[in-house]
Amino acid sequence: MEQEKKQVEAITSMKEDFAQWYTDIVIKAELTDYSSVKGCMVIKPAGYAIWELIQKQLDERFKETGVENVYMPMFIPESLLEKEKDHVEGFAPEVAWVTQGGLEPLQEKLCVRPTSETLFCDLYKNIVQSYRDLPKVYNQWCSVVRWEKTTRPFLRSREFLWQEGHTAHATAEEAEARTIQMLDVYANFCEEVLAIPVVRGQKTDKEKFAGAMATYTIEALMHDGKALQSGTSHNFGDGFAKAFDIQYTDKDNKLSYVHQTSWGMTTRLIGAVIMVHGDDRGLKLPPRIAPTQVVIIPIMPNKEGVMENAKKLADSLKAKGIRVKIDDSDKRPGFKYSEQEMRGFPVRLEIGPKDIERGVCVAVRRDTLEKSEMTLDGAADSTAELLDTIQKDMLEAARAHRDAHTYEVTTYDEFVDTINNKPGFIKAMWCGDQACEDKIKEDTAATSRCIPFGDHKAISDKCVCCGRPAKKLVYWGRAY
Amino acid sequence: MEQEKKQVEAITSMKEDFAQWYTDIVIKAELTDYSSVKGCMVIKPAGYAIWELIQKQLDERFKETGVENVYMPMFIPESLLEKEKDHVEGFAPEVAWVTQGGLEPLQEKLCVRPTSETLFCDLYKNIVQSYRDLPKVYNQWCSVVRWEKTTRPFLRSREFLWQEGHTAHATAEEAEARTIQMLDVYANFCEEVLAIPVVRGQKTDKEKFAGAMATYTIEALMHDGKALQSGTSHNFGDGFAKAFDIQYTDKDNKLSYVHQTSWGMTTRLIGAVIMVHGDDRGLKLPPRIAPTQVVIIPIMPNKEGVMENAKKLADSLKAKGIRVKIDDSDKRPGFKYSEQEMRGFPVRLEIGPKDIERGVCVAVRRDTLEKSEMTLDGAADSTAELLDTIQKDMLEAARAHRDAHTYEVTTYDEFVDTINNKPGFIKAMWCGDQACEDKIKEDTAATSRCIPFGDHKAISDKCVCCGRPAKKLVYWGRAY
Numbered sequence: 001m002e003q004e005k006k007q008v009e010a011i012t013s014m015k016e017d018f019a020q021w022y023t024d025i026v027i028k029a030e031l032t033d034y035s036s037v038k039g040c041m042v043i044k045p046a047g048y049a050i051w052e053l054i055q056k057q058l059d060e061r062f063k064e065t066g067v068e069n070v071y072m073p074m075f076i077p078e079s080l081l082e083k084e085k086d087h088v089e090g091f092a093p094e095v096a097w098v099t100q101g102g103l104e105p106l107q108e109k110l111c112v113r114p115t116s117e118t119l120f121c122d123l124y125k126n127i128v129q130s131y132r133d134l135p136k137v138y139n140q141w142c143s144v145v146r147w148e149k150t151t152r153p154f155l156r157s158r159e160f161l162w163q164e165g166h167t168a169h170a171t172a173e174e175a176e177a178r179t180i181q182m183l184d185v186y187a188n189f190c191e192e193v194l195a196i197p198v199v200r201g202q203k204t205d206k207e208k209f210a211g212a213m214a215t216y217t218i219e220a221l222m223h224d225g226k227a228l229q230s231g232t233s234h235n236f237g238d239g240f241a242k243a244f245d246i247q248y249t250d251k252d253n254k255l256s257y258v259h260q261t262s263w264g265m266t267t268r269l270i271g272a273v274i275m276v277h278g279d280d281r282g283l284k285l286p287p288r289i290a291p292t293q294v295v296i297i298p299i300m301p302n303k304e305g306v307m308e309n310a311k312k313l314a315d316s317l318k319a320k321g322i323r324v325k326i327d328d329s330d331k332r333p334g335f336k337y338s339e340q341e342m343r344g345f346p347v348r349l350e351i352g353p354k355d356i357e358r359g360v361c362v363a364v365r366r367d368t369l370e371k372s373e374m375t376l377d378g379a380a381d382s383t384a385e386l387l388d389t390i391q392k393d394m395l396e397a398a399r400a401h402r403d404a405h406t407y408e409v410t411t412y413d414e415f416v417d418t419i420n421n422k423p424g425f426i427k428a429m430w431c432g433d434q435a436c437e438d439k440i441k442e443d444t445a446a447t448s449r450c451i452p453f454g455d456h457k458a459i460s461d462k463c464v465c466c467g468r469p470a471k472k473l474v475y476w477g478r479a480y
Numbered sequence: 481m482e483q484e485k486k487q488v489e490a491i492t493s494m495k496e497d498f499a500q501w502y503t504d505i506v507i508k509a510e511l512t513d514y515s516s517v518k519g520c521m522v523i524k525p526a527g528y529a530i531w532e533l534i535q536k537q538l539d540e541r542f543k544e545t546g547v548e549n550v551y552m553p554m555f556i557p558e559s560l561l562e563k564e565k566d567h568v569e570g571f572a573p574e575v576a577w578v579t580q581g582g583l584e585p586l587q588e589k590l591c592v593r594p595t596s597e598t599l600f601c602d603l604y605k606n607i608v609q610s611y612r613d614l615p616k617v618y619n620q621w622c623s624v625v626r627w628e629k630t631t632r633p634f635l636r637s638r639e640f641l642w643q644e645g646h647t648a649h650a651t652a653e654e655a656e657a658r659t660i661q662m663l664d665v666y667a668n669f670c671e672e673v674l675a676i677p678v679v680r681g682q683k684t685d686k687e688k689f690a691g692a693m694a695t696y697t698i699e700a701l702m703h704d705g706k707a708l709q710s711g712t713s714h715n716f717g718d719g720f721a722k723a724f725d726i727q728y729t730d731k732d733n734k735l736s737y738v739h740q741t742s743w744g745m746t747t748r749l750i751g752a753v754i755m756v757h758g759d760d761r762g763l764k765l766p767p768r769i770a771p772t773q774v775v776i777i778p779i780m781p782n783k784e785g786v787m788e789n790a791k792k793l794a795d796s797l798k799a800k801g802i803r804v805k806i807d808d809s810d811k812r813p814g815f816k817y818s819e820q821e822m823r824g825f826p827v828r829l830e831i832g833p834k835d836i837e838r839g840v841c842v843a844v845r846r847d848t849l850e851k852s853e854m855t856l857d858g859a860a861d862s863t864a865e866l867l868d869t870i871q872k873d874m875l876e877a878a879r880a881h882r883d884a885h886t887y888e889v890t891t892y893d894e895f896v897d898t899i900n901n902k903p904g905f906i907k908a909m910w911c912g913d914q915a916c917e918d919k920i921k922e923d924t925a926a927t928s929r930c931i932p933f934g935d936h937k938a939i940s941d942k943c944v945c946c947g948r949p950a951k952k953l954v955y956w957g958r959a960y
């Protein structure tokens with residue numbers, strides 16, 4: 001028990017220090033490591049395998065909607081970055097610049113892409129001539145660089161992995177429809193795969209993407225009550241098309257500008273998974289992104305029949321497409337249990353001589369720690385079912401937590417009191433004036449997360465900040 | 481027929497100008513596009529989909545051997561790059577330097593990774609303590625940057641995509657075994673998936689990787705008789721371990737240096753596929769990496785039953801796991817045929833009213849242009865079989881071409897005459913002295929490609945260059 005306790009005690013408790021709890025999990029579950037490049041992370045096998053499962057399932061959803069993958073250069077010439085005024089203002093302060101290639105200084109400096117709108121515009125300008133060339137629905141999986149001052153693994157680092165979709169359409173309606181379609185893909189992916197419920201909505205002008213006409217977002221609530229922007233989808237209208245001169249001839253032989261969108265999701269989703277689902281024992285992975293869904297722990301593995309039965313069990317699970325491994329190391333069972341909990345594998349199956357005699361094994365769920373018995377014959381089916389149940393229950397647990405930490409407030413005092421004492425989402429009315437957003441941010445460090453989609457009944461007819469007539473319901477919160 | 485002819489005539493013939501033929505295919509099959517970043521390419525959907533199929537199948541083969549994927553930073557601090565003397569000398573002249581992050585100059589400049597040995601060493605130094613931590617068999621899929629002066633799509637560009645495996649082992653024997661194992665994975669992948677036969681062998685000291693103790697290579701022969709290095713695997717011994725101080729405690733509690741390897745394959749494989757298989761009609765894709773394996777071309781699609789039958793046919797092929805699409809555009813059939821040939825789809829199925837009456841369709845192989853008839857009922861099975869046949873036949877055709885263009889020579893005059901008049905691999909004896917490699921390169925632009933594995937009977941007992949006693953049989957050739 002000593003080793004086991006050490007392992008568990010080694011994680012700081014959430015309540016004591018959430019930030020330290022997060023760091024402990026990231027390091028002890030071996031998701032990332034520090035690198036000697038300041039602000040950049042090493043993503044280790046346990047972390048990268050999660051990303052691979054995210055990539056695979058998100059990419060399949062993209063392709064079902066007609067997305068085609070491409071690869072664009074990682075560098076952007078300064079003159080190209082500068083073509084769209086708002087865009088360069090938003091990104092120039094945080095890009096890394098290459099000034100020397102080989103032994104010689106470059107004639108024009110190149111930034112390492114912080115995002116690739118300008119490169120895609122440059123391509124579309126060349127390959128879009130006629131309405132027959134539209135739409136273009138391209139995406140790339142790559143890394144991008146933003147020179148952040150303070151960094152945290154997955155949540156904010158100078159380099160991160162993501163996908164960025166960039167599309168060009170004949171009409172404004174089509175561009176808007178694609179922007180919303182991809183936001184829906186993101187929201188459904190978060191709920192169905194990551195078991196994270198999200199609020200869909202529109203960013204205020206203050207919070208929208210540099211160069212966008214409209215930015216839509218999905219916002220998730222972390223266990224500590226802070227919000228995490230989990231995916232964004234931007235409608236550029238024809239602003240970039242005008243800056244880059246991307247025109248096509250329509251059916252009547254008339255020249256028109258294309259309408260564009262972009263949308264992205266990043267490795268910060270792994271941070272969201274940690275902070276939505278994790279607990280003081282460690283990581284909790286939803287089955288659909290768990291590289292190991294089931295770990296089989298043989299009890300007294302040297303007793304006759306134990307390892308044979310464990311292997312037979314593993315094979316029957318594999319045949320169902322379950323990602324399973326046997327922990328046959330020489331550590332004691334108790335240590336292996338804590339390790340499973342720390343690493344977040346959704347199910348462990350314990351199998352010892354007595355179980356085998358009775359033709360059963362014991363299943364322990366990582367999410368609820370509940371135990372149940374399964375017959376060895378039926379274990380593959382029962383485990384598949386259990387994984388589905390866990391996937392659903394984790395979403396519902398996260399939704400219950402989110403709903404329990406969403407507060408409606410009507411007065412400024414209440415707003416300040418809530419943000420300070422009951423961390424979570426605050427729903428409150430807003431007049432539409434950026435001055436109120438600025439004041440709220442300065443007073444409370446909370447920002448407008450989004451104006452939620454759908455019909456919402458007004459909480460009050462006054463702006464929570466200035467008391468003037470309210471125009472919109474807004475989700476507010478402190479955010480990562 | 482006009483449009484069709486135009487399409488075909490638009491490719492320069494191989495014989496006339498091989499380099500222009502290559503460029504024509506890359507552009508007209510829409511594999512890449514030019515970018516406004518000098519020396520960098522845009523990989524378009526048709527090209528990137530090939531890369532995705534390469535990645536998927538190579539990655540599966542890696543994982544079967546225990547490889548784990550990770551992601552390392554794209555930047556290397558100058559001081560880290562400089563730790564291994566030979567390595568930095570090899571790479572420093574061709575790296576791109578980041579000197580500014582955000583609005584401020586960096587205290588230490590960072591190079592954009594040209595390869596990541598130094599970063600992996602830095603990681604292994606931290607995470608390898610005991611023999612229990614070994615082996616480490618990590619790989620990453622990413623892009624790297626080398627500031628080349630002259631560039632060509634896929635073959636040589638300032639940024640390219642690749643995978644780089646980096647391993648650390650307890651013993652020299654284990655490291656050597658892994659180096660050879662991965663070379664074999666590469667060779668089998670080239671033959672079984674890309675239908676490209678390769679020569680496996682060792683690089684001479686002159687040609688080996690900067691910092692390696694031994695470099696192994698697979699060399700393929702292109703249609704124009706030039707060689708293409710298609711994958712390399714390096715054994716570093718404990719050279720990097722000593723430079724980076726990567727030590728572990730063995731079972732007897734004694735400190736030892738680890739032994740390391742690295743191995744990589746790149747997007748230049750797509751260049752190899754073009755130059756090994758292509759012809760004057762365009763690209764020829766081996767079925768296993770063809771994003772579209774079968775294109776169905778409905779003849780007189782407006783006639784009753786044609787589109788229905790084409791769709792039924794497509795569905796039956798899809799159910800077999802065949803990647804199929806229907807070309808239902810309003811272009812004429814002849815144009816669609818040339819387009820299929822240009823884009824290299826392995827099979828086209830033509831289906832018209834008369835075929836449907838008889839319950840058949842017509843299959844045309846891209847590799848041989850042979851036609852055959854298939855019953856509609858049996859088309860899915862017949863097509864699956866045909867794709868297997870094409871895959872095998874393409875490998876055999878490439879092997880026959882390679883063997884017919886491999887020459888054994890014993891005198892220097894013969895060497896020079898062969899390289900100038902019969903482009904291909906030259907097998908010739910070598911004394912082991914770099915001076916002879918240098919002279920051959922200066923006189924003929926040919927380089928030593930490799931010292932082939934296995935027992936080869938000596939062609940002569942004298943070095944083909946200097947006439948002194950010969951030590952090794954070497955494959956020579958002009959190379960990309």
